[in-house]
Structures are given as structure tokens and as C-alpha cells.
Amino acid sequence: MERVAVVGIGQTKYEKGKTKNFAELSYEATRKALDDAGIELSDIDNVVTTTNDFFDGRTIACMAVAEAAGSYGRDATNVEGDGTLSAFYGLMRTLSGVYGTTMVSAHCKVSEGSPRKIVNQAFDPIYDRLLGMDAISSSALQARAYMQRFGITEEQCARVSVKNHGNARNNPYAHVPLDITVDDVMRSPMLAEPIKRLDTSPISDGACAIILATEERARRAARKPVWIRGVAHCADAYRLGERDLAWSQPLETAARKAYRMAGISHPSREIDVAEVYDAFSYMELMWYEGLGFCDRGEGGRLIDSGVTQMGGKLPVNPSGGVLSAHSVQVAGLARIAEAVLQLRGEAGKRQVPGARVALAHGTGGICAQTHCVWVLSN
Amino acid sequence: MKDQAANRQDELLEISSGKAEHVYYWHCGHYISPFFMGLRDKKTILGIRCSHCGRVYVPPREVCGRCFKTMHDWVDLGSEGSIYAFTVVKLPYIDPNTGKPIKVPRTDIYVKLDGADTCLMHWLDESDETKITVGARVRAVFKEQRRGTIHDIECFTQI
Amino acid sequence: MGTRTAIVGVGQTHHTSKRKDVNGQELISEAVKRALQDAALELKDIDAIVIGNMDHFEAINNVDCWSIDGSGAFMKPIMKVTTGGSTGGTLGSCAYYHVASGLFDVVMAIGWEKNSESDTQAAISTCADPIVERDFFGGAIGPNAAEYAMYMEQFGATQEDAALVAVRDHNNALRNPHAHLRKFITVEDVMKSPVLCWPIKLLDSCPRSDGACAVIYASETTAPKITPNPAWVHATAVSHDYVYFGDYDWEMMPTLRTTVDRVYGRAGITDPLKDVDVMELYLPFSTCGVVWMDHMHMCSLGDAPKLIRKGVFDMNGELPINPSGGVLSTNPIGATGLIRLGEAALQVMGRAGERQVGDVRTALATAFGSCYWFEATVLRSTKP
Numbered sequence: 001m002e003r004v005a006v007v008g009i010g011q012t013k014y015e016k017g018k019t020k021n022f023a024e025l026s027y028e029a030t031r032k033a034l035d036d037a038g039i040e041l042s043d044i045d046n047v048v049t050t051t052n053d054f055f056d057g058r059t060i061a062c063m064a065v066a067e068a069a070g071s072y073g074r075d076a077t078n079v080e081g082d083g084t085l086s087a088f089y090g091l092m093r094t095l096s097g098v099y100g101t102t103m104v105s106a107h108c109k110v111s112e113g114s115p116r117k118i119v120n121q122a123f124d125p126i127y128d129r130l131l132g133m134d135a136i137s138s139s140a141l142q143a144r145a146y147m148q149r150f151g152i153t154e155e156q157c158a159r160v161s162v163k164n165h166g167n168a169r170n171n172p173y174a175h176v177p178l179d180i181t182v183d184d185v186m187r188s189p190m191l192a193e194p195i196k197r198l199d200t201s202p203i204s205d206g207a208c209a210i211i212l213a214t215e216e217r218a219r220r221a222a223r224k225p226v227w228i229r230g231v232a233h234c235a236d237a238y239r240l241g242e243r244d245l246a247w248s249q250p251l252e253t254a255a256r257k258a259y260r261m262a263g264i265s266h267p268s269r270e271i272d273v274a275e276v277y278d279a280f281s282y283m284e285l286m287w288y289e290g291l292g293f294c295d296r297g298e299g300g301r302l303i304d305s306g307v308t309q310m311g312g313k314l315p316v317n318p319s320g321g322v323l324s325a326h327s328v329q330v331a332g333l334a335r336i337a338e339a340v341l342q343l344r345g346e347a348g349k350r351q352v353p354g355a356r357v358a359l360a361h362g363t364g365g366i367c368a369q370t371h372c373v374w375v376l377s378n
Numbered sequence: 379m380k381d382q383a384a385n386r387q388d389e390l391l392e393i394s395s396g397k398a399e400h401v402y403y404w405h406c407g408h409y410i411s412p413f414f415m416g417l418r419d420k421k422t423i424l425g426i427r428c429s430h431c432g433r434v435y436v437p438p439r440e441v442c443g444r445c446f447k448t449m450h451d452w453v454d455l456g457s458e459g460s461i462y463a464f465t466v467v468k469l470p471y472i473d474p475n476t477g478k479p480i481k482v483p484r485t486d487i488y489v490k491l492d493g494a495d496t497c498l499m500h501w502l503d504e505s506d507e508t509k510i511t512v513g514a515r516v517r518a519v520f521k522e523q524r525r526g527t528i529h530d531i532e533c534f535t536q537i
Numbered sequence: 538m539g540t541r542t543a544i545v546g547v548g549q550t551h552h553t554s555k556r557k558d559v560n561g562q563e564l565i566s567e568a569v570k571r572a573l574q575d576a577a578l579e580l581k582d583i584d585a586i587v588i589g590n591m592d593h594f595e596a597i598n599n600v601d602c603w604s605i606d607g608s609g610a611f612m613k614p615i616m617k618v619t620t621g622g623s624t625g626g627t628l629g630s631c632a633y634y635h636v637a638s639g640l641f642d643v644v645m646a647i648g649w650e651k652n653s654e655s656d657t658q659a660a661i662s663t664c665a666d667p668i669v670e671r672d673f674f675g676g677a678i679g680p681n682a683a684e685y686a687m688y689m690e691q692f693g694a695t696q697e698d699a700a701l702v703a704v705r706d707h708n709n710a711l712r713n714p715h716a717h718l719r720k721f722i723t724v725e726d727v728m729k730s731p732v733l734c735w736p737i738k739l740l741d742s743c744p745r746s747d748g749a750c751a752v753i754y755a756s757e758t759t760a761p762k763i764t765p766n767p768a769w770v771h772a773t774a775v776s777h778d779y780v781y782f783g784d785y786d787w788e789m790m791p792t793l794r795t796t797v798d799r800v801y802g803r804a805g806i807t808d809p810l811k812d813v814d815v816m817e818l819y820l821p822f823s824t825c826g827v828v829w830m831d832h833m834h835m836c837s838l839g840d841a842p843k844l845i846r847k848g849v850f851d852m853n854g855e856l857p858i859n860p861s862g863g864v865l866s867t868n869p870i871g872a873t874g875l876i877r878l879g880e881a882a883l884q885v886m887g888r889a890g891e892r893q894v895g896d897v898r899t900a901l902a903t904a905f906g907s908c909y910w911f912e913a914t915v916l917r918s919t920k921p
Contacts, residue, residue, distance in 0.1 A: 001639065001640065002639075018405070019405050019407065019408065020405065020407050020408060021404070021405050021406060021407030021408075021409075021410065023407070023439060023440065023441070023780065024407045024408060024409070024440045027440055027441045027448075031446075031448075034446075040446070041446040047777075052592075052598070053591075053592040053593055053619075054592060054598045057400075057402035057404065057663075057667065058663045058664060058666075058667050058671075059591055059592065059593040059621065059660055059661065059663045059664045060591070060619070060620065060621035060664040060906070060907045062619075062620060062777075062907075063621070063664060063666075063779075063780055063907050063908050064666065064780065065780075066443075066777050066778070066779070066780055066908075067439070067441060067443035067778075067779075067780045068440070068441055068443075070443075070446060071443070071777045071778065072443035072444055072446075072778045073443075073444065073778065073795070075774060075775045075776075075799075076775060076776075076777040077618060077620065077627055077630065077631070077775060077777075078618060078619060078620050078627070079616060079617065079618050080589075080592075080600075080601075080617045080618065080619050081599070081601060081616060081617050085616050088616070089616065089618070089631065089634070091638070092634045092635055092637070092638035092640060093634050093638075095539060095637075095638035095639060095640065096539035096540075096633075096634050096637035096638050097539035097637070098539065098634075098637070098773075109405070112402050112403050112404055112405065113400070113402050114400060114401070117400055118598060119598070121596055121597065121598040122597070122598040122599040122602065122603070124603065125393075125395065125595075125596065125597060126393060126560065130393075232614070233614045233616075234612060234613065234614055235601070235602065235605060235610050235611065235612065235613060235614070235615045236611070236612070237605060237611055238602055238603055238604075238605040238606060249612070250612060253612065254614075364599060364601070364602060365599050365601075365602030366599075366602065369599075369602045370601070370602060370615065390557045390558060392557070395596060402667075404667055404668055406668055410668060410669065435784075436783070437666075437669045437781065437783075439780070443778065443780070462687075462787075463680075463683035463684065463686065463687050463787060464683055464686065465678075465679050465680075465682035465683045465686065465734045465735060466734065466735045467678075467679060467734050468731075468732050468733060468734060468735065469658070469678070469733040469734065471656060471658030471659050471662070472656040472658070472659035473659065473672075474659045474660070474662055474663045474671070475671075475672070486673050486674065486679050486683070487673075488683060488782070488783055496781065496783050496784045497782075497783035497784070497785075498783050499665075499669075499670045499673040499674060499781075499782055499783050500673050501673055507686075507735045507736075511690075512686065512687055512690050527668075528668065528669050528670075528672070529672070
């Protein structure tokens with residue numbers, strides 16, 4: 001793969017009930033990304049937006065943000081899915097030789113619709129949807145399957161929540177920074193056994209944008225480029241009954257391919273910091289395993305060991321992760337933006353000292369049916 | 379058994395998604411909100427001018443897509459303009475807001491308000507296409523009771 | 538420089554107003570199987586899949602995830618792209634960029650729609666900004682009707698001119714076994730059909746169909762191994778300039794002009810009438826087949842009716858448009874733009890059967906949707 005860099009990033013603060021509309025929110029992120037890169041819109045060759053018609057409550061939701069994302073006068077397109085996939089499409093367009101720079105943006109105002117109903121619409125309309133499944137109830141099934149298979153405890157899941165909400169205190173963009181204990185998580189209201197309120201991610205509104213550039217065009221940007229070393233994604237079966245809920249093969253497959261592209265053979269030793277899509281606390285433990293940070297079934301022991309804490313050998317989610325700000329299709333793109341900040345050494349109080357290789361991860365679908373893994377380096 | 383299987387093939391079933399409402403609460407944002415307040419409180423239509431290229435947009439918005447600059451220069455466009463384009467809708471379809479068929483005939487128009495570079499969409503109180511011409515002068519008819527929505531304008535009428 | 542890329546296989550379902558015999562996944566699977574068969578490939582040969590439709594027609598969130606049983610993306614990369622009516626064009630471009638990036642070798646694009654599962658016009662009307670424009674937007678037909686009313690006023694075009702386009706596309710469909718509407722019609726039939734949105738009448742208008750289409754793209758190393766006559770992608774272009782319908786400048790059709798200018802420029806086309814052998818255009822209404830010809834540089838402004846009356850765009854004319862019967866005869870929305878690409882590729886590959894237009898070296902396919910957004914692709918029998 002030829003060298004492509006992330007040369008600019010922009011994020012809004014993530015919070016509930018933002019008063020800006022879709023375009024205003026999106027513009028805040030794209031403007032920040034341009035200013036961050038020290039370039040103007042005229043330097044952007046094409047645009048990839050990220051929308052979801054269900055969350056936005058309109059069809060062709062990308063219409064609302066076309067202007068705000070910089071589409072006027074240039075080739076533009078739109079991905080519906082996690083922001084890691086739109087960034088992947090942006091990377092492919094940049095690699096095609098047709099465009100030298102690509103603006104990738106994502107926005108979501110989860111608070112304007114009914115998220116439980118919207119996630120319910122991802123279930124098969126003629127089978128599971130009628131059973132009223134949603135993100136929490138389906139994830140609870142997955143959590144139970146995973147915990148039972150490998151002897152993971154509720155306390156170990158709670159530790160993820162304590163770590164990430166605690167890390168969020170260092171991130172000015174995070175929605176829910178909290179100073180909590182394992183006991184607080186365990187005593188929070190049970191939503192769907194074994195998932196408790198503090199094991200879940202919040203309903204957040206927000207936007208994020210990143211700018212990709214070929215090596216030649218990256219030289220014109222003000223920032224030190226962060227290079228994309230490997231990217232891959234992969235999908236599992238649709239129906240929960242057809243999947244191994246306790247182990248994500250597509251994650252391992254995507255990770256291995258991304259590592260191969262990046263020349264990484266020992267991920268836990270070679271990766272300095274990771275931003276993963278922890279929509280629920282148990283997920284982060286499962287992703288440790290799929291990403292090869294530990295052996296299968298060892299996710300609980302890894303969190304117990306402190307390796308993934310700030311100050312550990314492989315800090316995971318210094319930003320506070322998705323548990324602390326969940327603006328759905330924005331969340332994966334935010335993971336990339338956070339990885340870029342780490343590699344530039346500009347992550348402020350959440351900086352992992354000397355980070356040289358970072359991983360960003362996004363998921364899509366019910367119980368993370370699809371995974372996308374990014375490896376970046378400075 | 380054989381007959382039962384044949385019956386199953388004959389019956390291709392369909393299910394409905396039900397009547398559950400799925401309500402959204404959209405924020406109008408920092409540019410459409412003043413636009414609606416203009417309709418509600420002053421019976422006037424507000425646009426916004428790009429100080430860079432001079433283009434006047436209605437409905438107002440934050441960014442000029444061409445210059446990619448934030449706009450600050452509000453313009454009072456009043457309530458008159460001319461018909462840029464029109465159509466008389468004769469095919470009733472389901473109104474997504476109510477779930478019921480729309481009332482036809484209904485005339486949708488694009489009004490180029492005096493002083494604006496883009497058009498505002500609304501209705502015209504005339505459904506005979508032979509009595510409507512592109513370029514005809516029109517004026518907004520405001521409702522007595524106004525709530526801060528686009529329907530604070532009842533419709534447009536030819537002057 | 539990216540990897541040179543070609544279309545090597547095309548599969549379509551039969552399209553009709555209501556495919557009650559299959560659910561969405563089964564409909565998709567039908568197109569996928571036919572595309573694989575057309576390219577003599579197996580699912581294991583496909584490295585990545587892109588899929589698209591318009592969400593609110595079927596109310597299925599995360600269609601990429603849901604589609605797996607039909608799309609065959611189990612343990613493969615799959616991505617969803619969508620841009621409204623132009624989705625099919627967006628899909629083709631997405632598959633093209635997958636291969637052109639050098640990251641994937643063989644990629645399948647799938648477009649599909651089961652329009653029969655909801656009220657199409659109501660679902661489309663929610664694309665207009667919900668707080669300012671939605672209630673005044675007469676579905677997809679409104680703006681196009683207004684556009685032709687204006688064109689007639691400006692240039693003296695007539696409703697009969699549009700009817701000629703309807704007759705051409707509908708009667709071309711008689712040669713296409715996949716087409717949804719296959720009925721011989723005359724100008725008189727069009728003029729007597731009920732008015733939907735003045736001046737657009739029923740036979741000027743596209744139907745709503747259930748259907749799916751799959752198109753396979755391959756790299757320059759693999760494409761020649763799959764077929765001796767691949768359809769090489771020479772250029773794609775897009776213009777998504779507008780947000781509000783009221784923003785659009787209908788006199789100059791800037792997004793159509795920008796798109797064709799860009800794609801002609803990238804593919805080295807200077808005179809489309811002479812340089813292009815066949816076009817598959819996304820013309821949702823016959824009226825667009827008049828107005829848009831001007832802006833595609835077929836003639837000077839206002840002259841399109843003259844070319845249409847002379848039969849320049851008929852099957853035996855100088856530049857045949859829509860040998861497949863076009864959108865007026867078949868319209869499963871998320872697939873419609875991809876069908877244009879598939880049909881254009883079949884023409885270049887010389888595999889369009891009864892609807893083949895002689896020896897095609899250059900073909901153009903377009904897609905249209907949303908807020909007057911356009912997409913275009915140039916395919917050729919020769920490598921770029």
C-alpha cells in the first residue's frame with residue numbers, strides 16, 4: 001500500500017441534546033479539521049460523509065450535511081455505517097490516484113430519535129424484530145454467552161467501566177467522565193442481566209472529521225503526518241443464532257490482515273495505545289482477545305493485570321472510549337482521531353508517553369457483527 | 379402432507395410493521411430558529427448573506443458551501459417575490475407526517491423572494507395550472523396564530 | 538496511479554411491481570448468483586462487497602449487516618453506501634475505488650430495492666429538509682414537473698417532445714427480458730395517460746419496481762482472465778452540491794453540467810454525440826430526456842427537442858440512449874443506477890443480446906437522485 005496520512009482531525013464535544021442542527025454540527029468538525037491541518041477547503045479533492053437515515057429521521061440523510069462537509073464543487077459520496085468504514089472508503093479513494101486529499105466526516109444526533117426503536121429496526125423485520133430486541137437486550141445475550149464460556153465476572157466488566165469513565169476525565173470532548181468504583185457499577189440499576197446502567201454507553205450527539213492525504217499532498221499540511229499502516233474489515237453472520245457470540249472470528253480475521261499490512265507480528269508488544277469500540281463494558285474484554293492483546297478467554301485477566309490502564313504497557317481507550325461518548329456512527333471515526341492525537345503527542349492529559357504505533361477499531365450491526373481495524377504510526 | 383406443502387407454496391404471506399409512531403425531535407439549530415422567529419414575531423422572511431461572495435441564502439444556514447465561511451449578515455427579505463417554478467400535484471401520496479393521503483390538487487411552488495439568490499418552497503392558493511405563470515408576483519399569506527414553524531405562512535398568493 | 542479496473546460480470550433479477558415470492562435477502566441472492574454465473578466466478582473469488590438501497594423503503598437499518606445471507610458477505614468485508622436515487626451510481630464507484638486502490642482484486646456491487654414494501658412517494662418525500670421543505674415537496678416528481686414547465690415556457694418545447702422520449706424508452710424495453718414494463722406505446726397513449734403532476738403524465742413517469750442488480754469489478758491483472766472483453770472504467774464523476782431543493786439553479790443545471798464536464802474531461806470526450814456510442818441514462822421522467830440533453834452538451838440550449846424529433850437518440854440513431862428501456866421501464870431505486878452501469882457494461886462487452894447497439898467502444902452511464910445530484914461513469918472496450 002502506498003503511503004497515505006491523516007493530516008487533520010476535528011471533533012465536537014460529545015453531549016446529549018446539542019442545539020446545533022446536523023449541518024451546523026458537521027461544519028464544526030470539518031472546519032476544525034481544516035484548521036488543524038492548516039489547509040483550506042480548496043485543498044480538498046473529495047468528500048466522504050457518514051450518515052444513518054434512521055438516526056437522522058429522514059431519507060438520504062447525507063443531503064443535510066453535504067454543504068457543511070465541503071461537498072460543493074467536488075466529488076462527494078456517502079457511507080452508511082461506522083465512521084471507520086467511511087474513513088476506509090476515503091483511504092481507497094485517496095489510493096486510487098484520482099484524488100490527493102479526502103475529507104471524511106460523520107455526525108449523529110442520537111438524542112433526537114428513539115435509539116431503542118432504531119436499533120430494533122436492524123433486526124430482521126419478519127423474525128426477531130417482533131420480539132422487541134434492542135441493543136441492550138441483544139448485547140446482554142452476548143455478554144452472558146461470553147462470560148459463561150470463559151468464566152469472566154461482572155466485576156471484571158465493571159473494571160472496564162471504571163477505567164474508561166476515569167480516563168474520560170482527561171478528555172475535554174468526552175460526554176460522561178466519572179470518578180467511580182467497581183462497587184458503583186455493580187450497584188447501578190440492572191437493565192438486562194448481566195448488563196447494568198454503568199456497563200452501557202451514553203446517548204451522545206456529536207461530529208468528527210478527518211482529512212486524508214497522499215504522501216505528496218501531506219507535505220503541504222501544517223501538521224506532522226500520521227501514517228496509515230494497515231486497515232481491514234470483516235463481517236460475521238447476521239442472525240445471532242448463527243454466530244459464536246462468545247468469540248468474534250471476524251475481529252480476529254480483520255486484525256490479522258491489518259497487522260500483516262502493517263508488519264506487526266506481536267500486537268501486544270508492538271502497539272503502544274489502542275482506541276476500541278466499547279459500546280458495553282464486556283465488549284472491551286472480548287475485543288482484547290480478538291485483537292490478540294491476550295489469548296482467547298483471557299480478557300478478564302488482562303483488565304485485572306492493569307496492562308490496559310493509563311500507565312500500563314498497552315493503555316486501551318485513554319479517551320474514555322465509547323462508554324464515555326457514544327455518538328453511534330461517529331464513534332469509530334473518533335477512535336481514529338484519538339489515535340492520531342496520541343501519535344502526534346497532542347493528546348494532552350490523556351497522552352500515552354512516546355506512543356509510536358496506535359490501533360483504532362470500529363464495529364457495526366447488532367452485537368458488533370462487523371469489525372474494522374486500523375493501525376497507524378508516526 | 380403433499381397437499382399441505384402445496385398450500386404453503388400458494389400462500390405467500392406478508393406482515394405489517396405495525397402502527398407504532400416513531401417520533402423525532404429535530405433541533406432547528408442556530409440559523410433556522412431565528413428564521414422561524416421572524417415568521418412568528420414579525421411576519422417577515424429572513425435570509426443570510428455570505429460576506430465573501432455576496433450570495434443571499436434562504437432558508438438561512440451557517441456556512442456558504444461555495445466559500446466555506448461562516449455567515450453572519452442577516453437580511454430581511456420581506457414577504458414578496460416571484461414564482462420560479464411550480465407544479466400541481468394530482469397524485470395523492472401518503473403524508474409522512476400524518477400517515478394519511480395528502481389532499482390534491484395541491485400546488486407546490488418555488489418562490490424567488492426579492493433580494494434572495496435561492497428559492498423557498500411553499501404552496502400556492504391556485505390549483506388551475508392555466509392560471510399560474512413562471513415569474514408571476516406572489517406574496518406570503520401569514521396565519522393569525524403563529525407557532526414558529528414554516529406553516530406560520532399559510533401559503534403564497536398571486537398579487 | 539491507481540490500479541486499472543474493469544467490469545467483468547453483470548446479474549439482474551427480473552424486475553416487477555411486487556416480488557412477493559422472495560424476501561429481500563432472497564431477491565439479492567438472485568442477482569448475486571446471476572452475476573457470479575455471468576463472470577463464471579464463485580463466491581470465494583469475491584474479495585469484498587458493497588451494497589446499497591434507500592433505507593426507508595424497507596425500514597431495515599444496517600442493510601450491509603442484514604444482507605449477509607443474500608449478498609454472500611459472510612466473513613468478507615462489506616460496506617454500505619447510499620445517496621438516494623443515485624445510490625446505484627455511488628455503488629459502482631465504490632466498487633471501482635475498492636479495486637483501483639490496489640487493496641482488493643475482485644469486488645461486487647449490489648443494488649436492490651423492494652419498493653412494494655412501503656409507500657414510495659411518502660418515503661422519498663422525507664428526503665426534503667423536514668423542518669423547512671418536506672411539506673411542500675411533492676415527492677420525486679414535483680421538482681421535475683416544475684423543471685419541465687419552466688423549460689416549455691423558456692424554449693417552446695412541448696409535452697409531445699417528452700412523449701417521444703417516453704415512447705423511445707418504453708418501446709426499447711420490449712427487447713429487454715429483464716424489464717419491468719414491456720408494452721408497446723404511442724405518443725397518443727402518453728398524451729392520454731392521466732396527469733400525475735402537471736405536465737408529467739403516467740406514461741412519462743418511471744414505475745416503482747422490486748428488483749436487484751449485481752455488478753462485478755476486477756483489477757487489470759484478473760479482469761482479462763475472467764472475460765476476453767472487459768468493460769474498462771475510464772472515469773467516474775459526481776456532483777452533490779445542494780442541500781435544499783430551493784437552492785437549485787434549474788436554468789443551468791449546474792450539478793449535471795459539473796458531472797458531465799468532469800467525466801468527459803477525465804475520459805477525453807469532447808463531443809459526446811460523436812465520441813460516445815451508447816448511453817444508459819438515469820432519466821426518471823421523459824421530460825428529463827429532453828431538458829438534460831442540452832446540459833450534457835448534445836446540442837445548444839433549447840435545441841434538444843429538435844434532436845429528439847429527428848430520432849438521434851433512437852436505437853438506430855446516431856447515439857442510442859437507453860437500449861434497455863431505461864428507468865421509465867424499470868425502477869428498483871437502489872438498483873436503478875447500477876442497472877445503468879451493468880447495461881452499459883454489457884453493451885461494451887457485446888453481450889446485450891437483442892438490445893445490443895452494434896459495436897460499442899465507449900459507453901456512458903449516469904445516476905441521478907437526492908437534491909439534483911448526478912453521478913457518471915465512462916466505460917470503454919480499451920484499457921485506460
